Amino acid sequence: MKTYFECIPCFMQQALKAGKMTAENDKQLKKILDETGCLIKSFSLESTPAEYGAEVYKLIREITGVEDPYKEIKKQSIEDAKKLYPELKEIVEKSRNRLLTAVRIAIAGNIIDFGVNKKFSLKEDVQRILTQDFAIFDFLQFEKALREARTILYLGDNAGESVFDKLLIEEISDKKVIYAVREIPVINDAVYEDAIASGLDELAEIISSGAKAPGTILSQCNDEFIEIFNTADIVISKGQGNYEGLSDVKRSVFFLLKAKCGVIARDLRVNENDIIIKGINLLPN
Amino acid sequence: MKTYFECIPCFMQQALKAGKMTAENDKQLKKILDETGCLIKSFSLESTPAEYGAEVYKLIREITGVEDPYKEIKKQSIEDAKKLYPELKEIVEKSRNRLLTAVRIAIAGNIIDFGVNKKFSLKEDVQRILTQDFAIFDFLQFEKALREARTILYLGDNAGESVFDKLLIEEISDKKVIYAVREIPVINDAVYEDAIASGLDELAEIISSGAKAPGTILSQCNDEFIEIFNTADIVISKGQGNYEGLSDVKRSVFFLLKAKCGVIARDLRVNENDIIIKGINLLPN
Structure with a gap:
C-alpha cells in the first residue's frame, strides 16, 4: 500500500507522541519534530507508510538514544491481555464456531x-x-486453506495483541506455526521477548522477520523469513502495518485487522472501525 | 502566546487541508507538505502559532498561485450567517440582558x-x-468598561462570524466602533470585502490591521492600526488567532472566544469547548 497524503500529518503526530515519551528536554523534542518535518521531502508517496514510520522512529532513536520507548507500555499491555486470557479462552470454548471466535478475538x-x-x-x-x-x-476460504495447510506463517503486530493471537494459534496448533515479530522495537510492535512473554513459544516457532519498520516490508526482511514467507502454506497477517507492507504482494495472504484509521479503511474500501478477514491471491474454488 | 509542540502536527494538517483545496495536482500537494515540513526547523516555539500559520499559508499561496483558497467558503459562511441573522436578532431583542446575549452570539x-x-x-x-x-x-468588567468608553476597536476573526459580530456591535453602536480585518486572505479569516458583505460598514469603520497572519501579530500591523490599538478605550478581540497574537500585550483587551483546540484551552486554563470572556490588564475596580 502506498502512503496517502493523510499519513503525513499522522507521522508528525506519532513523532510528537513518541518524542514526548523519550526526549530529555524541549530542545530535543523540537529537534525530533524538525527532523521529522525535513524527512517528508526525502520520501516518495510510493513507499508504504510503514517505511516512512521506520524512518521516523529511527531518527527518534538516534536523537534520544532511547531504543525502546514503549518498553513499559508493552509489558503492561501483555500483562493486561494475560489477565483477560482465561475469560477469552472460555468464550472460545463455549462458542459454536471456535475458529471464527478465535479469529474475532485475534482481531x-x-x-x-x-x-x-x-x-x-x-x-x-x-x-x-x-x-x-x-x-x-x-472466512470460508480461510477455513478451507487451513484444512489443507501444514505450515502457517503468522505475522504478529503489537505486544499484548500477541496474547490474543495465542488464542487463535491454539485453534490451529495441529499445524506447524511460525510466529514472526519485528527485528527491533518500533512503536509498541512485538519483538522476540514480547512473543516469549506472551507465551507464544509454547505453540509456535518465533522468528524475527528482520523488519525494522512498524510493518512487514519484504525488502527489509531477512533470508530466513523470506524463505518461510515464500513457502508457507498460509500467511496470516495481523494489523495495519503488515497490511501496508504486504497488500500488493504476489502470494496468498489472509489479513486480519480492524481498520483503525481512515486511510487504511479507504484503501480496503471499508469504513473506519470495520473489522475484516481478507484473503488476497487465493486460488479459485 | 507561544507555539506549543502540539501545534506542529496541526500545521501539517492545515497545510494538507488548504493544499487539497488549491493544489493543481498531487505533485504540487506533496511540495506543499514538503515545504511545510521544512518550515518547522526554521521556526522557534517562541513565535505565536499565528506567525507559523502565516508562513504556512504564504507558501501555499506561492506554490499554488491561489490567493484565496477559502473565497467561496467564506462567501457561503456569510450567506449562512445572514440567513440566521433575523432569528438571532429576535433572540437579542427578547433577552433579559441584551448585551450578554449579543456577546454569547458573537462567541x-x-x-x-x-x-x-x-x-x-x-x-x-x-x-x-x-x-x-x-x-x-x-462580563461585569466588560460592561463597566463599555459604559465609560467612547472608542472601541473590535478585532474580527472569521468570515461569517463577522455577521454574528454585527449583532454585538449593534448593541454598542452608540460608541465609535472600528472593526479590524486581516490585510490578506488567510484561511477563512475576514478581509475587508467580507466585512462589507457582512454589513459591518453600516455600523463601524472597517480597517485592515495589516496582519497577513491568521491572527493579530502587532509586529506585522500597519501604523494606522497600531495607533488605534494604542488609543482605543476598549479592544474587543475575537477568536483564537487574535488571542495567540495578543495574549501577552501590555494594554487592556477583552478576549471573546470558544476554546476550540486543546492548546488554546490549556493556555487559558480552561477545558476544550469552553467559552470565555476574559479581560487582561484591566484597571482594578
Whole structure:
C-alpha cells in the first residue's frame, strides 16, 4: 500500500507522541519534530507508510538514544491481555464456531496500537468485536486453506495483541506455526521477548522477520523469513502495518485487522472501525 | 502566546487541508507538505502559532498561485450567517440582558473556523452556546468598561462570524466602533470585502490591521492600526488567532472566544469547548 497524503500529518503526530515519551528536554523534542518535518521531502508517496514510520522512529532513536520507548507500555499491555486470557479462552470454548471466535478475538487484540491516534478500552472493544459484523469476510476460504495447510506463517503486530493471537494459534496448533515479530522495537510492535512473554513459544516457532519498520516490508526482511514467507502454506497477517507492507504482494495472504484509521479503511474500501478477514491471491474454488 | 509542540502536527494538517483545496495536482500537494515540513526547523516555539500559520499559508499561496483558497467558503459562511441573522436578532431583542446575549452570539459565531480540525453545525452550536456556562466570565468588567468608553476597536476573526459580530456591535453602536480585518486572505479569516458583505460598514469603520497572519501579530500591523490599538478605550478581540497574537500585550483587551483546540484551552486554563470572556490588564475596580 502506498502512503496517502493523510499519513503525513499522522507521522508528525506519532513523532510528537513518541518524542514526548523519550526526549530529555524541549530542545530535543523540537529537534525530533524538525527532523521529522525535513524527512517528508526525502520520501516518495510510493513507499508504504510503514517505511516512512521506520524512518521516523529511527531518527527518534538516534536523537534520544532511547531504543525502546514503549518498553513499559508493552509489558503492561501483555500483562493486561494475560489477565483477560482465561475469560477469552472460555468464550472460545463455549462458542459454536471456535475458529471464527478465535479469529474475532485475534482481531480484537489489534486495538492495542499506540501508533494510531485513538484511545481504546480493551475489555469494551473486545466485547464489541465479538459480535461485530465483518466488512470483508473471507472466512470460508480461510477455513478451507487451513484444512489443507501444514505450515502457517503468522505475522504478529503489537505486544499484548500477541496474547490474543495465542488464542487463535491454539485453534490451529495441529499445524506447524511460525510466529514472526519485528527485528527491533518500533512503536509498541512485538519483538522476540514480547512473543516469549506472551507465551507464544509454547505453540509456535518465533522468528524475527528482520523488519525494522512498524510493518512487514519484504525488502527489509531477512533470508530466513523470506524463505518461510515464500513457502508457507498460509500467511496470516495481523494489523495495519503488515497490511501496508504486504497488500500488493504476489502470494496468498489472509489479513486480519480492524481498520483503525481512515486511510487504511479507504484503501480496503471499508469504513473506519470495520473489522475484516481478507484473503488476497487465493486460488479459485 | 507561544507555539506549543502540539501545534506542529496541526500545521501539517492545515497545510494538507488548504493544499487539497488549491493544489493543481498531487505533485504540487506533496511540495506543499514538503515545504511545510521544512518550515518547522526554521521556526522557534517562541513565535505565536499565528506567525507559523502565516508562513504556512504564504507558501501555499506561492506554490499554488491561489490567493484565496477559502473565497467561496467564506462567501457561503456569510450567506449562512445572514440567513440566521433575523432569528438571532429576535433572540437579542427578547433577552433579559441584551448585551450578554449579543456577546454569547458573537462567541457562537467563532465556531465558523476552517483552520481548526473540527466540524461544526452552525445552528446547533449557536443553541448550545446561548445557554452554556462561561469558563471565564469577566462580563461585569466588560460592561463597566463599555459604559465609560467612547472608542472601541473590535478585532474580527472569521468570515461569517463577522455577521454574528454585527449583532454585538449593534448593541454598542452608540460608541465609535472600528472593526479590524486581516490585510490578506488567510484561511477563512475576514478581509475587508467580507466585512462589507457582512454589513459591518453600516455600523463601524472597517480597517485592515495589516496582519497577513491568521491572527493579530502587532509586529506585522500597519501604523494606522497600531495607533488605534494604542488609543482605543476598549479592544474587543475575537477568536483564537487574535488571542495567540495578543495574549501577552501590555494594554487592556477583552478576549471573546470558544476554546476550540486543546492548546488554546490549556493556555487559558480552561477545558476544550469552553467559552470565555476574559479581560487582561484591566484597571482594578
